[in-house]
Amino acid sequence: MQSVQAITRAPSPPTTTLGYALFATRWLQAPLYFGLVAAQGVYVYKFFNELWALIVRCVTGQATETYVMLAVLKLVDVVMIANLLIMVIVGGYETFVSRIGLQGHRDQPEWLSHVNSNVLKVKLATAIVGISSVHLLQMFVDVHHTSRHSLLWGTVIHMAFIVSAAILAYMSGPMAAQAERAHQSSHQPQQSSHQPEQRHAAEDAPPGRAVIPAQREEVPSAEARLRAAGFPARKLLEDFDAEHPRSFDREAVARLGKLDFVVARRNVVFVGPPGTGKTHLAIGLGVRACQAGHRVLFATAGEWAARLAKAQADGRLGEELHRLDVYPLLIVDEVGYLPFDADTSQLFFRLVAHRYERGSLIVTGDRPLERWDEVFGGAAAPAMVDRLAHHAEVVRLEGDSYRMRRASSEWAG
Template sequence: MSGNSHAQPSASLPAASPPTTTLGYALFATRWLQAPLYFGLVAAQGVYVYKFFNELWNLILRCVTGQADETYVMLAVLKLVDVVMIANLLIMVIVGGYETFVSRIGLQGHRDQPEWLSHVNSNVLKVKLATAIVGISSVHLLQMFVDVHHTSHHSLLWGTVIHMAFIASAAILAYMSGPMAEQGHRSGKGHAEGAGSGPGVDTGTGTGTGTGTESVVPAFAPSAGSSVSSVPAEFSFPAGSSFPVAAPTAVRAAGSIPAQAASSPYESRDGYDSRDGYETGAEARILDARFPARKLLEEFDEEYPRVLDREAVARLGKLDFVGARRNVLFVGPPGTGKTHLAVGLGMRACQSGHRVLFATAAQWAARLTAARAAGRLTDELVALDAHPLLIVDEVGYTPFDTDTAHLFFQLVAHRYERASLLVTSDRPLGRWDEIFGGAAPAMVDRLAHHAEIVRLEGDSYRMRRATSAWAE
């Protein structure tokens, strides 16, 4: 990377979509017509609450007066379970449907946010509804078999057939949701590639090997005419892939950095589904994030840095800072693992359902400069709100002119208490005036107000490996 503050990366990040037309805004506003429907479902849920307590009161009275036999108690309990499951279905439709089709509710960071809401979409919602219906049908069928003496064979037969139809339809819907999501992602990715967009390639960034490094390699093919140094074998591109995949390496046990559980028994930690070979939602988010390489927190050699708050890293690994819209800063000299930790947290955020976007400071400067030149800087900042986490790597390697520094200030100010920024820098915040000049104090004030600052100290991991190789 050149020391010239006006240096541009060889390619810039993808540009934002053109502004929506007035007609498009009008059509989009019609989504609010669905709001009364969801409030109607809230009233229906109130009816089920009344029904639940009415059934419970009758059960208690029959038990106290000795009028309830075992069959009645079992049927009554099943009715209560049935009511609860229908209420669960209603709340899933109300909250998930409103969040997906009408407007965001803004539950990020709320301590009671449902687990499923963080990664819900139309496909996921349909599958969850189908499985909930199967559960309700199961309870109804069980009620019929418990009270088999008072149920006709005709009803039992058709109840079983209907239940099996629900199971089959849910299975088909679950199977189809994967390929449908894959097709949508691939069409979007093809459109982006056809537009010639992609993150810039920093030819001056050194490549490193091993865990705990701060290596950065080209995320995508460079633009025509650019020169890129050879990519190490461990970050080579597999045939037909547009993303570098790290080769298997020995993973060092890290007690203070807990592993991220896979979202399903078939999905690996990097989001790849081994059942059918198609890309899952997590894999799509990882590709869209434009990480320079795939690095996991569990692979970080946390014993190497002389100074590292390992408890803070483990705490950040829970991703509470994303929901709370807080910032993270990794500060330390080159080669201490700042980029590895940033990518590891970004990968984990993608696996947890968050959209992430990664770029170096120079690439962000190019993107914001292009947006301002096109007169769409405000639209660009608003479009970035769709990503709960933005990662700005290598702040400090190149000083910026006054205009570019003000662009970074607008990015930080826009996301202040709205969404998270993760920044890596080789300089402490007190020296950011060397990078951003007069814009530094106001920028640092907003960036550090709600931030976890993690300091790393130690010799360069890359230099240590190079020295060891020379000694051998």
């Protein structure tokens, strides 16, 4: 019966083919963006042509103060229009054609990771206001050669741009908030109205770290999610020194930076010696997840052990595990540095088993999964590893300690 229902619900092949064909037409816009790249080259030529003319007139003594000011404003105008073109080319292509795989690149623009049509429209509107401001300033600098009619209409048009940008920014705020709320609700399990999120809010923070509880009625901002995550420091994937580890899978880290593993409720395991950057990568993924609208909770393995032990002692371990379901991503740092007894190993097994296909885990450790029996006592380690590794991306890092290398270089200096 289930197979019959699945076949009945599946779209017919012609409908699917038509949908894919219509979706593929977005590639018709690709030549348009390459045309804008050619236009960018034209503005580069125009910039250096204007700059050369300014230099020649200044060297020959033919440049007045007004001319220099107008020439500089022209250069600024060209640069601002070129910036506008870059936003349209990169942001438009990313939004309407295809993803640009820059995850993990040091020069990735901050806004590119969460660009959408609303963000792009607001940025374009503010850029146009800036360009209009430069044009209006040129009119006032050369006021003796500008008619009152031109000044009047230039001012009116500039004010129209400002009002339009303000209206667009005001309208995009609720739309962005609604999109983020829908995004969060699609990744968080349903909760009953009589179980508020703020219950035991202080217990959500790792020991010794403060937490700012989020209101259920309001979508917390990215900054609030970052503060509530309990990161010991904020580290970005873009700041990771990719040249330090002797070997690691760069493509895997770039792929993880897209956060598809969070949506798919898969796990990530970073394995390597101390100082190779495991915690940096884990925090970097956590920070990016917070910026993308996911709630994240970070703690070391020892802090998780203390938290779970306290919940068990209070007779609410099951409730605690269910309350952690509101976090699509949990980070367990420094597995392997301290051994755990059989009772604590059972607690970690309960955590991993409860999160299995329900939420994502990022685990960092100094030894591979097949050697976890050296860390976790009792018979819980094999079953825990089986569930953790079933849907997991394992990234191995090899190399010397980054901290020791820096300390040695500073001592040698």
